[in-house]
Amino acid sequence: MASDERPAWAERLRNERRKRWWSQNDMASELEKAADKRIRATLPARSSIIRRIRDYEAGTHQPRDPYRLLYCRVFAIDEAELYGDGPVQNGRTPNDVLRDLLRETEPLSPIPNRAGSRLGIGNVKDLSARVHSLRLADDVLAGGDLIQPAFRELDSAVRIYRTSTYTQDVGRRLLTTIGEFAQIAGWIASDAGQHEQAARTYRLGISAAHEAGDGTLESNLIGSLAYQISNVGDVHEGIALARAALDAAGPDAPARARALAWDRLAWAHARAGEAQSAMRALGEAETALSQYAAEEEPGYLYWVDAGELQVMEARAYTELRRPLRAVPLLTDVLARYDSTHTRELALYLSWLAVALADANEPEEAARTAARMFDLSADVASDRTAQRKHVVRARLEPYRDVPEVRQLLDASGF
Template identity: 60%
Template sequence: MADEVPPWAARIRDERRSRQWSQRDMAKRLMEVATEETRRSLPLRESIVRNIGNWEAGKHEPKDPYRVLYARAFEIAEDRLFNDSYKRSRKTPEEILARVLPEGDPKALLTIGTGRRIGMGDVTDLSARVHGLRLADDVLAGGDLIGPAFRELDTAVQLYRETVHSEEVGRSLLVSIGEFAQIAGWVASDAGRHEQAAQAYRLGISATREAGDAALESYLLGSLAYQVTNTGDPGEGAELARATLEAVERHPSPGVRALAWDRLAWAHTRVGEAQAAIRALGEASTAFTVGSQDDDPAYVYWMNTGELQIMEARVYTELGRPLRAVPLLVDVLGRYNATHTRELALYLSWLAVALADGGEPEEAVRATWRMLNLSGEVVSDRLAQRSHVILEHLQPYRDLPEVRELLTHHPMPPNSK
């Protein structure tokens, strides 16, 4: 896909990423290179971070003194940095993975050893166990599942390493390792263990490449892209999401293709590329209607039109269009499976934010109370982060009695604004 941002926006974004600076790091650098007099006139760092996101998305061009500060921070002449001749060099998925994943060769874990001979029956047992973990993840949070998930992953790796098996069985074992790695990584990410999640994803990507399973590799790449988009550099998440899509663009599974487009839509949203995000949402919806769900692998059993609506609503909320998000969320939440407590609470958090941003603070408070009551016993880092986001969006209404009561019972964390 072509990069739609102006050359200068791509340049300042790529220069930042090449130095492995987050947008917060970039704001810090801009403040550090400013003169004392200029620094006194700069806004708070959080405001600069928001500006950086807008500049890198090409929404508007930095003005003085920021052009000069950028040139100093990058040690590049201002006229060269902001000219129109810059052309991006596209990185391969391997180069992106090398940047965002820990060092080490996961294939070392997959060396075949010697021992008892196993057959496809053993692999079938593994498939049943990994699907059981997925179903458990529907009703339990990462903090509850992280131990069992990684024990199952370790068991699958040991089975591959310490047994004798045919080439066909070996390939199926590698696929099982990939599936266990995906759910283990997802669980670890939900528990806030992002480094551990990245290690699991990396192992799974290596195993699925060895097995030649492009769809499962895409699923793992997409899971990693989602984590990087949310907790790291959204631009790198977008690069991984593009790699995810390229791996399965012609795959027969509508669920696999739709999910890849959804991951890309969310990454575009977090980068601030609104038109690209909305176009990707449309592609996800189209992909889900083309082909037969009989071609969907078991691991995308949860993909349905409701999940597509949820992502659409999240994108609109993040892009500042809450009035488009609220009806979608109300529709889905009205028929959502109440036993899926974490997801229900997460989606209620998006409804609360959309209502607050749409000027309906009383309704936002009602959704927030429901979300907090549901999530009280759920050990999920994702839910904890979303709780903080809701409270931030309710701050402008803190003089209302309903909001004041909520904030009294659930105050903002000390390190929040």
């Protein structure tokens, strides 16, 4: 059922869930938590509740009690407003998006009367060094290999913040470090295919960065969540988040931070098929990066350079089915890419394989895909696994080509 055919109440139920960045499984959990003991005993299994949610949001069935009541409790919206026929308000400003994100995250707070060790700037620097080591490890290892150590580090940083004593300045720096841990841990969880865990972690980091007053870090975290949602969720939610990330960075953020925010907005628009908006954002990213002049900036921006922007431009062209522009860009990047970064190399090869298939070059696409499959065989990354499926599907129409057929048969597709 198209959006304009869906009843207003169904659109509202879906929008209210998405505003909170909840999956339908999250929504089912929230409905269960909103039920008192008597109602909870009557609820079916989680899978059945999820099916009901799907039907409600499609507009095929309107909720009846107890679900009608539970929805009102969860969203804190009056029944007449939630289920009425009035117009649905979809437009949200970046401030609205950020407010929704922060509202759904329990703020970090130290334990009252804590008696932990006294921390100083040196302790914060040690933690910052550990988070940067984790980033460097992510350059050469995949999410499945790093997810456990990443979350041990994040949990340790949160525990230190909550149980130790420190000055206000040290506390603010600790919050920034927690936000940085949350960004890389969320990225690692996303790469491991743990998208709900990643989203929760990004929200924790956003809360920490916001409390620390670090707009640049807040932008990076919101942008990371935008990137994930653009890839595995609703692309229009991804655009809203990417705009919020750009707003959080602001005009005075470091050049590479602004370039990264524009880059993620470009990708969100490309995923939505909005070519002109994507190209405009890519141009803004290039302009922002051109203003970089060895300024003081956070360490996590070390990887944002002209090569990364070129990769994003090529990916956007591939997503928009413009292979004649994508192929030269990807070929140039891959000719000088660090081969120790196996996951990224495999991902970039996957985009090139798709672009070559779109350019009606199936033999070359098959050769590129074969290299991608070989590289990613032992990489514990959900992203590379998903890209394999995309590449195989794009090659399938060329199965009559011997090189393609041999590759597809060998890969069990």
